[in-house]
Amino acid sequence: MNEHTQQYSPHHLAALIDLQSQLSHENNLTDKEKLTRDLPLAQSLTTTNKTSRILTWLAHVTPTPTRTAQYIFLLSALITTLGLLLGLTLSKAVYHYTGSAPINIITPIAVFMFAQLLLTLLTIIAMLPSSLTKHIPLITSFQDSIIALNPGHLLYLFLKLIPSKQQTNMTALLSDLKSTQTTFASLQKWTILRYAQSFSLAINIAAILTFIYLLTFSDLAFAWSTTLNLNQQSIASLTQTIATPFAFIPDTSPTTELIQNTQFFRGNAADFDPKLARDWWPFLLALMITYSFIPRLLLYITASQIHRRVIKNTITNLPAAISLLTRLDHLQSAPQNPQVQDTTPTAKPPNQPLDPQPQSAQTTSLLIVDQTPIPTNFPYTPTQSANFAGTQTIEQDAQALDLITNNLSTDAQLIILVKLWEPPTQEILDLLTTLRSNLNKQTPILITPTPTDEHNNTVTNNPEHLHHWTLKVRSLADPYTLINPILTNQQPN
Known part of the structure; x- marks a missing residue:
């Protein structure tokens, strides 16, 4: 940040107004643009105070001081x-x-x-x-x-x-x-x-x-x-x-x-x-x-x-600000600090391997989270698909879950397509828990992080992002909820 960067007070209404305005404009940016912009800032953050992290980000992304x-x-x-x-x-x-x-x-x-x-x-x-x-x-x-x-x-x-x-x-x-x-x-x-x-x-x-x-x-x-x-x-x-x-x-x-x-x-x-x-x-x-x-x-x-x-x-309680904090935490811990260990419990059920191979599946259902683009090398042909989160309403999310869980055959597997560069939020973990409670205990749920955007350009292929997803999914201690990434040799632009 240069000398002209605006400084925000956490107690002033101006900070809240500018923050909400900037967060609303985030919808106009691609995931690649947000990642490129936020990664250097996330790596340089030293404070753990939530408000300070949000306002530091706001000052970073505000091109010129507002009035x-x-x-x-x-x-x-x-x-x-x-x-x-x-x-x-x-x-x-x-x-x-x-x-x-x-x-x-x-x-x-x-x-x-x-x-x-x-x-x-x-x-x-x-x-x-x-x-x-x-x-x-x-x-x-x-x-x-x-x-x-x-x-x-x-x-x-x-x-x-x-x-x-x-x-x-x-x-x-x-x-x-x-x-x-x-x-x-x-x-x-x-x-x-x-x-x-x-x-x-x-x-x-x-x-x-x-x-x-x-x-x-x-x-x-x-x-x-x-x-x-x-x-x-x-x-x-x-x-x-x-x-x-x-x-x-x-x-x-x-x-x-x-x-x-x-x-x-x-x-x-x-x-x-x-x-x-x-x-x-x-x-x-x-x-x-x-x-x-x-x-x-x-x-x-x-x-x-x-x-x-x-x-x-x-x-700190704006919904978009909570997502922002999660994204900054993800970018800070995964790409910059490969030795950082996730403190989430990773209990393993007795007599069960942590990452067993999924059962042989005849059919595949696809649940797309937050409008994640389907990559060109997607190896599955789903018989049904639905969207979850993103611009979806609560009612639409409920309908999507009903569609998936009510029509999934006993020999099917469920693919959940997510963005590799986005962090595994609590909403995702809650989704996995809800799905498991409505499906057979041995129905494979494959979390599939994709590194490519809607133009099939690689946003990131940093292995630490995948490591972060793996740790979070393992914390559920569900032997049939697995990480199943889509790999690419293409370098980010």
Whole structure:
């Protein structure tokens, strides 16, 4: 990798977007192209960390640095800016003072304490893990409703403002986020909550700074007034309770004198003392910081940290990324390190040779895995064939297995055609186990790795690839499931 190679953070949404975009483009490459490209990288990998291996590969295959991270920063900045503007407007409205009547402290108490505490509670409910909420009736639906109305959805709105290419990549990921796939369910939730907290934190920061500006550059007067049947003692109890968290700070707890002399009546303002009315501001500023800013800051930190962790987990759990890791492991261990031993148990059944010769077979069935091309020197003439994996759906795979297992005669053998250069994945081992459970115990299952592509060009003839396949098949301890390779003397192009 050169100095211009992009470096990816495992905690940033840009890495996930670029990874998914690149993995989707892999379908446009031939197996030979992928092998030629990935083999040098696999040989040079030293880290065993899954996320690091994936992101190292991503940086290796990305020809030029993308601007995904910059555009995500732009989207975040737009959401934050909108929050700042809303906070400025809200604070100016709450503390609007023309001189004709003082600012009623009941309004900022309602807006910056009670409303904020309610929103904080709703956010905490939305953040609750599904392992907890699934046991509480209706809470999951309530969570979905909260998230559906969440300002984090502004991310989708502002997405339309970025260039079309990056918009396509992000839209593809966000479309997957809206799906019901388990892989993306948590990521969707925490992406929305993370940007919602940025928006809400910006509102509170702007509201506090605007209030400080108004205190500094204008003359504000405060009072308390309400139509409700609340006397001075009730207001004193309320404000003292509110001031409990910050009562240790001087001048932040309203005094009895302040409460008595700042009760305001529209029709009778004779007893109102405008100079004393200024003394409410320390209480109101402390209230905004304690009940608005601090809870929202804690929620922002929590959402950001969980979002970072979820991104990292999603990177390693993408189905295509899991296949990528398997391929890199295969390329790293087989061609470069011929002495590497497979640690998979290779138990041998008692009184059975490990690789017995298959029974004489009259008929042959063929199962083609992942669209493996049939080589020109294929020595069998199958009576029936079916495709498995690759672009197949789960239903089509099930139909293929039914076709093979239900129509295989007792004297037949089953050929499974695979790509020599692709690793024997757990899916292949599960397939072999399933086939054996549905076939006669002595029906030969011949795993046939082919080294050639769809143009009959040799992709690889490295014996260590075959060694890797042999070890994996032997780990099944099935004496009639054998490796039966197709050999070629042609050198890879």
